Amino acid sequence: MKGRPTLAVVGATGAVGAVMLQILSQRADVWGEIRLIASPRSAGRKLSVRGEEVEVAALDEAAFDGVDVAMFDVPDDVSARWAPVAAAKGVVVVDNSAAFRMDPDVPLVVPEVNAHTVRNRPRGIVANPNCTTLSMIVALGALHAEYGLRELVVSSYQAVSGSGRAGIDTLREQLSLVAGTELGTGPGDVRRAVGDRTGPFPEPVALNVVPWAGSLREDGWSSEEMTVRDESRKILGLPQLPVAVTCVRVPVVTTHSMTVHARFQGEVTVDGAQEILATAPGVVLFDNPAAGEFPTPADAVGTDPTWVGRVRRTLDDPTALELFVCGDNLRKGAALNTAQIAELVAEELA
Amino acid sequence: MKGRPTLAVVGATGAVGAVMLQILSQRADVWGEIRLIASPRSAGRKLSVRGEEVEVAALDEAAFDGVDVAMFDVPDDVSARWAPVAAAKGVVVVDNSAAFRMDPDVPLVVPEVNAHTVRNRPRGIVANPNCTTLSMIVALGALHAEYGLRELVVSSYQAVSGSGRAGIDTLREQLSLVAGTELGTGPGDVRRAVGDRTGPFPEPVALNVVPWAGSLREDGWSSEEMTVRDESRKILGLPQLPVAVTCVRVPVVTTHSMTVHARFQGEVTVDGAQEILATAPGVVLFDNPAAGEFPTPADAVGTDPTWVGRVRRTLDDPTALELFVCGDNLRKGAALNTAQIAELVAEELA
Known part of the structure; x- marks a missing residue:
């Protein structure tokens, strides 16, 4: 290839898109042109990236002319339709929707864990x-490489921005309704104050936690819980790994947290795990409770x-660890990892 | 005994004390006199119980004259000093501090689970x-009675009122600082806005979750995590039960929630577990995600x-269940269970 590759950002005007433009402005610049693409309703807006104003183009087939790599952050149905269109034009698509994650012909990539899988992409996606998944998997990948994972039990404390701008706006509106009140002590008082202003969530999130994310799957599982299980298995290359997940939304704007109970092939030590982490x-160990x-x-x-702390060896099982993990769901959890994958592809194309 | 027993409420002016007076006013009345006792600084205040104003007496030895049962909700050191003083005068003490919970000569009672242990109280406490522990143990006790528990992995979503009135006041002050702002998206922005107004918590709790409760014990465990483990074992009569706990504070005023991964002696079914619950x-099953x-x-x-929902059989282990449990930490978690124990004692004295 001659010169630097051309990058397209599809979905540039969303919550993740905004973080993507920041990240592209901050990272070592491997790109030639950066083209911004969004729905026709957002076309014509100007957004800043790498210190320059760029006009947003409407999503259509011609928008991919001359593009080498396209990062998609759009709803599943939009990706399902347009990613193959771009790929058919020879564009390598890095897609952040759920449309292709479990497709056996599409690699699911976390550069710190399974970078080698990026080259095997028969669909061009x-x-x-x-x-x-991304908010914890870098830390678990590092421990797995050393100790060999045998089982995971995960509980999430998920931020509202996992539901995009609507999630953030909903929490902020609800907070302004409950701040300065005595709410939160009587049955249903928060629910009555919030009324139908629950936005993308099934229940109020201010002064509350909501054990539900996504849609209903078989046997009472939520789609988000199945996703964490399926994707962790695929990324770690452990298709039979036992994974039990409960996903809970909390009134935090951005950054997903998780408690993790991880069982390994043999005995582990806290010192050893801390040294690995x-x-x-891509991991910061922040683990000294004596110093707060x-x-x-x-x-x-x-x-x-990915920040990791509260590393403890399970008291009744010398092969297991307890961890508390935090990751910014809009950065590593979305835009950053997408940018890292696109950079891996750019390196390969160079 | 002649007539109804006399009850003393020690610590009547605290956050739990206030709920206790409500509960005593709502439940079937088994008590003769109800005497209210608090620190000398609160003595002389009048509080309402059973529709009557009662003057608060100062905590001293004479305050227990003629008392049959005393419910203590005071700091550990106050219980450690005064519970034996009351017991020496023949008062049956029901203590809600941590001072005696793991004493082998003091029963640790949850009436729905181990009511029979209340009569074996060599110290009178x-x-x-x-x-x-209380926010989940009634549900787990019911499942254990049928299936036989073999292992627990628990993550908590703990309300600020677990730290008393100071916890509630701190969250409310922090919420008024963050409501109506764009905080929660930049590193440290919530911390800077909250400053040193963290009250009893090591970090801001508004727009945050804090994986710490209590004080530091060996090997990185928090006292709250060890407490849930030790007390669950004692209440269930399973001194060797493997229990892994991570305790996390969330910005909820009152009601502790928990995710529970529970493994049993043999195969379990969701239908069977739902029927038990x-x-x-003391348990409400609220478990129909299809209906929200x-x-x-x-x-x-x-x-x-105790509210239980999200009952799922672990996908890779037919002997395990995943649950989400909520319990009001000031009612069943403190005042209500204390009142229930006192009523068991009153019945025995009658």
């Missing part, structure tokens, strides 16, 4: 994992790495 | 479990039972 790329150090979303938000 | 005393039904703190707060 590479998938970016779900934000919840302290040196793993453990990760929280308020620390991790706006940063790139 | 009966302990009420920690609020976090639907008929267990799963428990949240906003539903459970101010109510007596």
Whole structure:
């Protein structure tokens, strides 16, 4: 290839798109032209990337002319329709929707864990994992490489921006309804104050936690829980790994947290696990409770790495660890990992 | 005994004390005199119980004259000093501090689970479990009675009122600082806005979750995590039960929630578990995600039972269940269970 590759950002005007443009402006610049694409209703808007104003083009087939790599952050049905159109024109698509993640002919890539899979893309599409999976998988990948994972039990504390701008706006509106009140002590009082202003959530999220994310699957599981299970297995290359997940929404704007109970092939030690995590790329170990150090979303938000703390060996099982993990669901959980995958492809095309 | 027993409420002016007076006013009345006792600084205040104004007496030895049963809700050191003083005068003490919970000569009682242990109290003291344990143990006790528990992995979503009035005031102050702002998207922005107004918590709780409760124990565990483990074992009569706990504070005023991964002796079914939970005393099964039904703190707060939903059989283990459980930490988690224990004692004294 001659010169730097041309990148298209499809869905540039969404919550993840906005973070994507920031990230493209901050990272080492490997791109020639960066083209911004969105729905026809957003076309013509100007957005800033790499310090320049770029006009948003409408999503159509011609928009992909001359594009080498396209990052998609659009709803599943839009990806399902347009990613193959772009791929048919020779564009390598890095897709952040759920449309292709479990397709056996589409690699699901986390560069720190399984970068080698990116080259095997018979459909011309590479998938970016779900934000919840991504918020923990870099840390688990590092531990798995050393110890060999045998079982996971995960509980999430998921931020509202996992539901996009509507999620953020909903929490902020609800907070302004409950702040300065005595709400939160009587049955249903928060529900009555919030009324039907629940936005994309089935229940109020202010002064509440909601054990539901996504849609209903078989036997009472939520789609988000199945996603974390399926994607963790695919990324780690462990198709039979036992994974039990419960997904819970919490009133945090951005950054997903998780408690993880991880069982390994043999005995583990806290010192050993801390050493692995302290040196793993993309991971920050923040684990000194005696000094008040453990990760929280308020620390991790706006940063790139997966933060890990509260590392303990399970008291009744020398082969298991308990962890608390935080990751910015809009950065590593979406835009950053997509950009990292696109950079892997750019390197290969160079 | 002649006539109805005399009850003393020690710590009547605290957050739990206030709920206790409500509960005593609502339940079937088994008591003769109800005497209210608090620190000398609160003595002389008048509080309403059973529709009558009662003057608060100062805590001293004479305050227990003629008392049959005393419910203590005071700091550990106050219980450690005064519960034995009351017991030495023949008062049966029901203590809600941590001072005696793991004492082998003090029963740790949850009436729905181990009522029979209340009579075996060589020190004249009966302990009420920690609020976090209590918010889930009634549901687990019912499942254990049928299936036989073999392992627990628990993650908590704990309300700020677990830290008393100071916890509630802190969350409310922080919420008024973050409501109406764009905070929660930049590294440290919530921390800077909250400053040193963190109250009893090590980090901001508004727009955040904090994976820490209590004090530091060995090997990185928090006291709250060890408490849930130790107390669950004692209440269930399973001193060797493997229990892994991670305790996390969330911005909810009242009602603790938990995700529970519970492994049993043999195969379990969702239908079977739902039937057990639907008929267990003190439990409400609220589990129909297709109709939007799963428990949240906003539903459970101010109510007596333990709410259980999201009942799923673990996909890779037919002997295990995943559950989401909510319990009002000031009612069943503290005042209500204490009142229930006191009523068991009153029945025995009658």
